[in-house]
Amino acid sequence: MQKRGISGSTLKIIAMITMLIDHIGAAVCMRMMMAEGFGDLNGAAEETIKAWVTAHADLYSTYYMFRMIGRIAFPIFCFLLVEGFKHTRDAKKYAIRLFVFALISEIPFDLAFQSKVLEFSYQNVFFTLFIGLVTMMAYKWVEEKGITNVVTRILCQILVVMVGMALAQFLRTDYGALGVFAIMGLYIFRDNRLYQIMVIGLVFIQNMTAWFSMLPILIYNNKRGLNLKWPFYIFYPAHLLVLFAICYFMGIAGYSAL
DSSP states (O other): OOOOSBOHHHHHHHHHHHHHHHHIIIIIIHHHHHHTTGGGGTTOOHHHHHHHHHHTHHHHHHHHHHHHHHTTHHHHHHHHHHHHHHHOSOHHHHHHHHHHHHHHHHHHHHHHHHSOSSOOSSBOHHHHHHHHHHHHHHHHHHHHTTOOOHHHHHHHHHHHHHHHHHHHHHTTBTTHHHHHHHHHHHHHTTTOHHHHHHHHHHHTTTSGGGGGGHHHHHTBOSOOOSOOHHHHHHHHHHHHHHHHHHHHHHTOTTSOOO
């Protein structure tokens, strides 16, 4: 009998679609707002800001709605990363693949959001996922090292998580330390779906639309579904290039979306 629920590939499609919506808001709608003078509101009087928002209500609402929908994507990607690590036959190859696509995606990421070929003030989410994966590998090594002293083992595990979070924050990756913390929370409770849902609720308490990711994760049926590994890897840099091209032909590529 087929197990009810949704497969990993369905989860990945949901994450990809919501990520695309988020990036349309961040890369295209934000640039449209900047072209309409949104960037000049920094330090402006409250009345001026309200007047601008009223005059551009449709654009501002669309931007805000797209960004809120986009908050659904990252918790799902974190969950899928943990599932991938649990079932991979070669974690090192998995890490290398993530790192290579992090490098490949950086120029499209910088073009999409800052109209620069290469810029190091903010790195794409593949770097966050890569650091999260390496942190899980280190955490698992500590688990399996056979450290008999419970206190020592726990301290080593805490240190591993803190180093991963610090690295993500230092490199200014997308979601930074919070992203690695979310990944590790999901990994630590990898055998208890309810606790994983609670982790998402607590970690993303300030991004409450991220809570909508809980339902598809909750009904995940532990099946892989379609093999979307390579389509996802290709989709990430490709959609960023397409969004930059749209901005270019709209004549708004000169504005930064960050």
